[in-house]
Amino acid sequence: MKLKHVFTLLVFVLSVFSSSSLIASDTTVPFGIRHYDIGSAQNFTLSDIDGEKTELDSFKGRWVFLHFWASWCGPCRKEMPKIQQLANNMKGEKFQIVMVNTAEDEDTVFQFLASIKIDLNSLLDIDGQVTEAWKPRGLPTSFLINPEGQVKYQAVGGRDWGKPIYINFLKNLLRPE
């Protein structure tokens, strides 16, 4: 009888522990992403390599993954296929990837994107001034902007966005609280 109580208690403790671990893993910010509550995202309008203009504010209502990169930056090149994986994983979600190339010309960006065979388009910050205004800590840097247009997180340096830890974190952001 005493043994049965100990067993029941053990099962109870384990179940509480495991459920709290699950909650923690859902809300924990993965390594390399930091809270970055700086208020409203600074709006901009830039053209992509097809000449199509995009305004950042037009994506209000969804989470935005704003990514600054350059083709000469090694970690940026390495990270690009991972962002494609992220895009594939987030299809159908209220989630928008916005890539901004920093201070390179259209030909350079076009050649680079073609050479790595990805579907992602990029906006062109030809004179680098939008990047300057956003002040990323380094290249590459990604910002996460919530549907209300508030900057919430920053990720510096290249990372494997296709990994479940990042996908789960981002999908969790999309869930209503």
Place this chain on the structure above:
Amino acid sequence: MLVVYNVQAAEPVVIKTPEMNIYFKPRTANQMGAFYEARGFPKEMRDVLRQQCFITVGIHNKSNKKIWLDMSNWTFTVGGKPIKREPRDTWKQRWHDMGVPLSKQSTFRWTLIPETLDYLPGEREGGNILLPFTDKRIGITATFSTGENKQGKKIVIKTDKLFCAQDKE
């Protein structure tokens, strides 16, 4: 003309403490010239840059606390005498005065080490330091604050083993 090269000149210096790793890698004028030429930098800009001593710095925070980079807490010596490093703003003004396109100014700034940066645990970042070219020994003393509010112990990194890297002629 007899040119004597110090074979140690282009050797990187790596310093490891329990909290952080830091490396200094001197780059030659040709290395940096090629890098900037490939980025479409105008010749007059590259000519200025070729006269500088480039040292690439990489910093890795191995601790479980924030480490704060503040370049104003770094001192430099040449042959034992203090020298000044030109910070970003000085370069910005110079490029502006030379009429360098904004895109090239921006790319140039991205290749420099940030003036200030807080390194989270596990984070690695770096960039280039530019000093006036010299064939003398360079000394660097870099002081880092630690902890959330910079109240933790200071980390002081010192090296006097650096030389500007030179291309063989």
